[in-house]
Amino acid sequence: MVDTRDSFSLRGRKVVGGFAEGEAMVTSQTISGWGGINERNGSIIERRHELVGQSFAGKILIFPGAKGSSGWSAFFHMTRINNVAPAAMLFTRMTTKIALGAVVTRVPAMTDFDGDILTQIRTGDHVVVNANTGFIEVTRR
């Protein structure tokens, strides 16, 4: 279902607390950490991924979740150390990889939304994330 409103909010569950805002980067595909991203510039390198070549640095990353190697958390951890982490992570499928990855990336993270973040939010939308209160605000751009 395509949301045609100019702005709307969704409620979700806090995974990691905090506040962030920025531009949405949305993908319907799960992301690999080790072997799937370049931790030095925050870009997707998996050759069959729809975002291959694009960087999530500073973006509100909206995706189903993690897949692949157990190096997931360590690689997202390194994006924090290298200042190319996403600004926030919003995802739909909880796994240990993404939970630990979000914790050590230390960015606001949320899941279990009362709407479908993967279809209602579009790449380029402005998103305000308040993981402490459990709400996100989406504005069309």
Add this chain to the structure above:
Amino acid sequence: MQLTDAECAMRDGAQGDAVAAAMDLLIRYGEALDADRLIETDNVAGAFNASTPSVRPIAERGMAEVFSKLNLDSDKTLDIPHMAARTCQLITGIDDQNWALQGADPQMIEMQRKNEAFIGKRGINLFATCTPYQVGNVPTFGEHCAWMESSAVIYCNGALGGRTNVEGKESTGAAALTGRIPYWGYHLTENRFGNRHVRVDVPVDTMMDWGLLGYFTGEQVEEAIPVIEGQIGHTDLIKLKHFGAAAASSGGVEMYHIPGRTPEARTPDEAFGPRRAEASFVYDAAARKSVYEMLQTATDPKVDFIMLGCPHNSIEQVGRIAHMLDGKRLHPDVQMWVHTPRAIRDVAVRSGYVTLIEAAGGQVMSDTCPAISRRIPEGVRVIATDSAKQAHYLPAIAKVQGWFGSLEACIKAGLTGTWKGDF
């Protein structure tokens, strides 16, 4: 999250700052998962090594800082005590003996050795392999573990009936120091039943067949739990190792059942328990061919590097390669690296396998693999491998073309310099 008195005491610093930081991380992690509590574990397999250029600035300030920052997510450098749980090191970044062949500079191997001395002193056993279950850490049925390495996790859960989630560098560090891990996911019986069905309509027998079935299964079921039935031949460690590594690479499979073969399901009913198959998939000759083609990223048949042993080879696999190369010589333009755990390499030396492989022009490597180390021989453009996992990852990491096929096809390419494939 509910904590026991002992866990509260650890959090509050009764066992020092490092254990307190470890417990703090486990609490943050457990709350992120929405876990109710922690569970005791005495079997941790993690990555504590310092082997990559990106770790170097941290390692220059000492190995306590490496452990504090990268294994405990702590901003402070802490005194790291002896591990509380039985703990082993998984694969590392540099081969301790063949580092020069890998193109590693002396400072890098020196850093890795310094780190190994640091973690070894604190009770971390240096198996240095992605397959701890091949060299002495074989979890028993129902044993709660905290393991990294997706191919080892799926082996622990699916093939052995041990219980672990896919842990990470930080959670295994915290588990090693506290003997705890969040009680979530595959630690709970109700989360271990099947919810997808895969019907195998084409004979699955060789190691390549198992890799292809695994890659297909991961593609189809993603993170779900497949129950696999049909034309399945004899199963053994090598085949389940390849199946699992492939399924964990193409999807996120951490648990599976093959009724009558894997320990938690004698029958399909036991495999599904209270669940049912939410989707069913058929693996037939057409699917097999399509997965085989999906794994090829090469177009140039002129091969210059053969990578064997992902996950690390068993002694039987090394022996088979030695036998196939006996009295032969690799094509002069081709290099071959055969990977096996350090402990198994010793057996391979004693059995004469290493001599045979080296006489043919190949190398037997340990401690690492090209995808983890990001090191391949200089000038390599086209690789061939018998591992679906390596074929999935290495071309993207090393920016090379990749062929995937049977061990026989890889050996043939090594001897002739030309990829012919299996179909």
